[in-house]
Amino acid sequence: MKSNNQKGILLSVLFILMSYFFTRGLYSPFFVLLIALLLLVAFFKEGMRSFAWMVISFFLGNLLLVYMDTFMESFHFPHYSLVMYSQMLLLIPILLISYVIKKFKQEIIFYFQKPILTGKIQLPFNIAFSLSKFFLILCLLSILSIIGTLFVKNEDVRLSAVVFILLFASINALLEEVLWRGIFLPKLITITNPPLGMVVTSIAFGLHTTMFGFSLIISISYMVLGILLGFLTIKFKSIFPSVVVHFSVTTLLLIFGWMVIPIIN
Template sequence: MRQNNNQGLFLSFLFIVLIYLFTRSYYSPFFLILLALLLYLAFLKEENRLFAWVIISFFGGNLILFYFDKFIEGFDINPFLRVIINQLLFIIPILSICYVIKQFNKKISLFFKKPQLNRKIQINKTYFYIMVLLISVSIVTVIITRDVKMDFHLVLSLFLFAFIHAFLQEVMWRGILLAQFMMITSETAAILFTSVAFSLNTTIFGFSPAVFLLNLSLGCAFGVLTTKYKSILPSIIAHALVLIFFFLNGFIQLPI
């Protein structure tokens, strides 16, 4: 990980601003800033130039995702299958960013590996297992107390959605972007910046302070899990369990 630099902090803030403009549909200033970023590339250090291209490829991939999603809306598809396809389209910006990083001959992520469980982080391992246990007990409790009808189709659909969503989101935000932020800022700043961007990105269909703060907190928690274990696997598991818990409590709804 490299030391902080002013260009890196500037690009990090710029990414947050672009996320805000994009999710709020302020496309005129969004494209003006993106164009200015392209012109600014020649004045950047190599690692910062890579991050600038990561920003551009992130939004380029999301624009392609958006138009593909609109195209699919024209077909008569089962609502749940429509949701799954929508989630799978997130592969587009992921591949777009990976392509850019490989063009710079850099490692795509620091966290695409098994969790590192050594003596120094045994206490963190214990905390993680406790968290998983508490969420699992909460899920079972909700099912029992609220008399949730859980047939095989519902269980399979719920776990399929939770795994796909959690996997792709964590690959993007904690697997790829967190690692790229760490290259131009500090570990703490990288967790904060990715968490803010992650939270803003979830408000694309409408801003709610409560939802923003909730996702900000979850983003920070997932970021800490990823950096502590040097792997995105714990954050994927935690993210999926949180989604299942939210569904069973009625915080999110699926057409299943």
């Protein structure tokens, strides 16, 4: 068991390093690590081997994503179309990873279910809520914060931009939560443990936000957010609460202009 955990930690560190090199365009060290991982696969047992192939397929999918993104830019589509197409391309690594999981005859729907609302959630200062009430409060706060922000920024944001922001944030939140909390998080928990699985997923998640041109501060913010999203996913046994929070945070960042996409310029 200890040996498996050590191998899980090794794979997790390798995943983070590869994410760092890939998202910063340092392809020489990235490909060195990719080749090293391919050589190590033969020495892993099935559980570790499946995760190694998940990582390999994830990065191959992202290489294809980058190529397809560049290819589509050559058609000179409107900015808003290119942004939405770029988001949809995240389906490429998701489908490749899903294929690998199926080939290993493993489950892929562990957190793809309705939130489990029985039980309680303990907050700081001895504050506790039932999961059903907490989920309701979470949804209401998300809706009210977006409405309140739109009211404050009413003169600065056009209706067309608001519609685009909501559509972008919806697709972004759903696809990224499927990938990070729906697929990677449960697998990382299996090969390491829940706290380490949340941390590794959050770091890789934060690093990969920079692929879309966001700043380092946004990347670090998403790493911190990833911890919360991972906690919610594990607590509710579902990605849907994390989708709600992810959607709300992305929407607010875009409305305030702290994160920029072409249609808003």
